[in-house]
Amino acid sequence: MATEVSTPVVAAPQIGSRRKPRPIPEGGRVNWGLTIIIAIVSLIVIIPLYFAIAMALKSPAQTGTGTGFNFPWPIHWGNFRAAWDLTNTPLAFSMSLLVTVIAVTGEILVSSLAAWAIVRNWNHWQFRATFVYLLAAMFIPFPVVALPQVKLLASIGLGNPFGVGILHVMFNLAFNVLLFSAFIRSIPVELEESARLDGCSTLQTFRKVVLPLLAPMAATVGIFAFLQSWNDFMMPQLITANPKWQTLPVVQYLFQNQFTTNFNVAFASYLMALLPTLVAFLIAQRWVVSGIMRGSIK
Amino acid sequence: MTATALPSQRAADRSRPSVLGAVKKIFFPVSPTYLFMIIPAIALFTFFIIYPAVVGMFYSFTNYVGYGTWHFVGLANYKAAFSDPTIRDSYGFTLLFAVVACIVTNVVAMALAIALNAKIKWRAGFRTVYFMPLVISGLVISYIFTFIFSNSVPIIATAIHFAPLETSILANQHTAWLGIVFVASWVAIPGALIIFLAGLVSIPTEVYEAASIDGASAWKQFQRMTFPLLFPFFVINTILTFKNFLSVYDITVGLTNGGPGTATTSVSMTIFSGFFNGDYAYQMANAVVFFLITLLFAIFQLGVIRRQGGLL
Numbered sequence: 001m002a003t004e005v006s007t008p009v010v011a012a013p014q015i016g017s018r019r020k021p022r023p024i025p026e027g028g029r030v031n032w033g034l035t036i037i038i039a040i041v042s043l044i045v046i047i048p049l050y051f052a053i054a055m056a057l058k059s060p061a062q063t064g065t066g067t068g069f070n071f072p073w074p075i076h077w078g079n080f081r082a083a084w085d086l087t088n089t090p091l092a093f094s095m096s097l098l099v100t101v102i103a104v105t106g107e108i109l110v111s112s113l114a115a116w117a118i119v120r121n122w123n124h125w126q127f128r129a130t131f132v133y134l135l136a137a138m139f140i141p142f143p144v145v146a147l148p149q150v151k152l153l154a155s156i157g158l159g160n161p162f163g164v165g166i167l168h169v170m171f172n173l174a175f176n177v178l179l180f181s182a183f184i185r186s187i188p189v190e191l192e193e194s195a196r197l198d199g200c201s202t203l204q205t206f207r208k209v210v211l212p213l214l215a216p217m218a219a220t221v222g223i224f225a226f227l228q229s230w231n232d233f234m235m236p237q238l239i240t241a242n243p244k245w246q247t248l249p250v251v252q253y254l255f256q257n258q259f260t261t262n263f264n265v266a267f268a269s270y271l272m273a274l275l276p277t278l279v280a281f282l283i284a285q286r287w288v289v290s291g292i293m294r295g296s297i298k
Numbered sequence: 299m300t301a302t303a304l305p306s307q308r309a310a311d312r313s314r315p316s317v318l319g320a321v322k323k324i325f326f327p328v329s330p331t332y333l334f335m336i337i338p339a340i341a342l343f344t345f346f347i348i349y350p351a352v353v354g355m356f357y358s359f360t361n362y363v364g365y366g367t368w369h370f371v372g373l374a375n376y377k378a379a380f381s382d383p384t385i386r387d388s389y390g391f392t393l394l395f396a397v398v399a400c401i402v403t404n405v406v407a408m409a410l411a412i413a414l415n416a417k418i419k420w421r422a423g424f425r426t427v428y429f430m431p432l433v434i435s436g437l438v439i440s441y442i443f444t445f446i447f448s449n450s451v452p453i454i455a456t457a458i459h460f461a462p463l464e465t466s467i468l469a470n471q472h473t474a475w476l477g478i479v480f481v482a483s484w485v486a487i488p489g490a491l492i493i494f495l496a497g498l499v500s501i502p503t504e505v506y507e508a509a510s511i512d513g514a515s516a517w518k519q520f521q522r523m524t525f526p527l528l529f530p531f532f533v534i535n536t537i538l539t540f541k542n543f544l545s546v547y548d549i550t551v552g553l554t555n556g557g558p559g560t561a562t563t564s565v566s567m568t569i570f571s572g573f574f575n576g577d578y579a580y581q582m583a584n585a586v587v588f589f590l591i592t593l594l595f596a597i598f599q600l601g602v603i604r605r606q607g608g609l610l
Binding site: 029030031032034035037038039041042044045046048049051052055069110111113114116117118120121124127130133134137138139140141142143144145146147148149150151152166167170171173201202203206227230231232233234238249252253256263266267270273274277278280281282285 | 328329331332333335336339340342343346347348349350351353354357364410413414416417418419420424426427428429430431432433434435436437438439441442443445446450484541544545547548551552565566569570572573578581582585586588589592593596
């Protein structure tokens with residue numbers, strides 16, 4: 001342990017600050033009692049998911065009998081086809097994608113740049129004031145400003161998925177700046193200074209030195225931006241004026257009201273909407289915990 | 299400043315006293331690149347969030363209906379809002395819901411985090427399972443649970459003769475909010491769990507080894523070490539979950555749509571009704587009150603952080 005503590009060297013500080021995943025201590029006994037409890041409790045998560053999958057694979061006749069938990073047999077694949085056709089899925093899908101792309105890239109870029117500018121100019125009161133200004137606004141919930149915001153966005157031609165994406169970036173700006181700035185404070189300035197000595201401009205320093213170091217935090221901010229904007233219902237529902245340009249959750253909401261009789265098709269549609277986030281999350285999962293951990297220790 | 303005496307140095311250019319230089323120093327004290335990084339962000343932020351907030355606050359003192367002419371009515375909207383039973387009930391429901399859901403979410407998430415950080419079999423797999431609700435939209439999960447609560451649970455309850463669940467809890471105005479607490483917590487727990495796990499991972503295992511050697515029981519270890527070390531994460535989780543629960547919308551819309559009657563109509567739902575009923579100014583007054591309440595809770599929670607020397 002003593003060797004690990006003494007590793008941070010001035011020459012390569014970023015290596016010292018990079019935390020190795022702690023190996024599970026060898027020789028310890030597996031706590032089987034706790035494992036069984038965790039397994040039983042996990043049913044609260046698994047059962048509704050199984051239920052959704054089972055529902056999507058049944059015919060209406062199969063749904064009519066029993067509790068809904070019975071196994072779907074024979075499997076009824078037609079629901080996915082029907083859901084795809086009924087809700088004009090490709091269009092809604094691309095609208096959700098548009099909002100998500102704007103939100104993810106915007107949140108990562110805008111807030112990391114702002115956080116870096118603030119942290120590296122902390123001795124100027126203007127930047128400290130900016131930080132306080134952002135933090136003070138962190139507690140404005142969307143419903144509070146929704147009514148004037150909808151009118152504002154409509155009046156400048158942003159009552160569409162573009163506007164929704166921009167709003168996601170803005171509403172999360174304060175929190176993301178907070179996360180990034182905590183992380184940036186842990187990056188030694190010496191690294192940036194040596195880059196400047198090599199002739200890097202401010203922007204180059206950011207792109208070549210700071211941004212790569214920010215990657216784990218950017219992954220965390222990015223995955224949360226992705227999940228949040230993809231699944232959001234409140235903002236697109238209110239901001240987007242034309243129902244044709246609605247994102248998936250809103251289309252599903254409209255769908256729910258129109259086709260309450262056919263639950264199976266509805267669930268097939270939910271599963272299709274869920275697939276991209278599930279895949280993205282399984283890929284990015286390992287960064288989520290580590291990124292939050294890095295950002296929060298300080 | 300003495301650099302002016304040395305004409306050969308480039309620094310002389312920058313520190314030569316001039317009006318332009320002084321103006322530059324006050325307004326642009328740093329490299330313009332930094333300003334390009336932050337000024338557009340702050341300008342957009344002000345335009346998209348602060349400006350509408352100010353406009354909305356202004357209209358809350360008028361009789362504006364969303365279009366056409368208007369004039370000042372003073373505090374009439376606020377007075378009307380305070381005596382409006384729909385609005386009062388929505389605050390009652392929302393606050394009760396937010397407090398209970400916040401407690402449930404944080405207690406369960408902390409317990410799960412400790413269990414998922416312990417030495418259990420298939421730890422990574424279980425973590426993935428518990429993170430799963432993160433990927434599902436609140437609306438979809440509400441629809442799934444609506445079906446479970448109103449179709450599946452009553453059938454099972456009837457079969458085992460468990461009277462309280464034989465009818466849908468969502469159809470009863472006294473129990474519907476419990477269903478909303480359950481689903482909202484189900485959705486929020488993974489997010490809180492991740493933050494708690496991040497906190498737990500940052501506690502060095504040696505601390506626990508030392509404690510076990512000293513003979514501290516599991517409960518004592520939690521009480522004396524885990525909880526104090528997790529406290530900053532507990533505060534940040536409370537703030538985040540509470541703020542989100544206060545503006546609950548998709549889960550109430552998806553589960554009960556505010557019913558039965560108006561028993562589960564959240565504040566967000568009443569504010570948004572300002573779009574449809576010509577209640578723009580009236581609901582803006584409601585929104586301002588809602589903001590003040592959110593702010594009060596935030597200040598209270600931030601005060602707790604400062605006292606504890608926590609995360610921020």
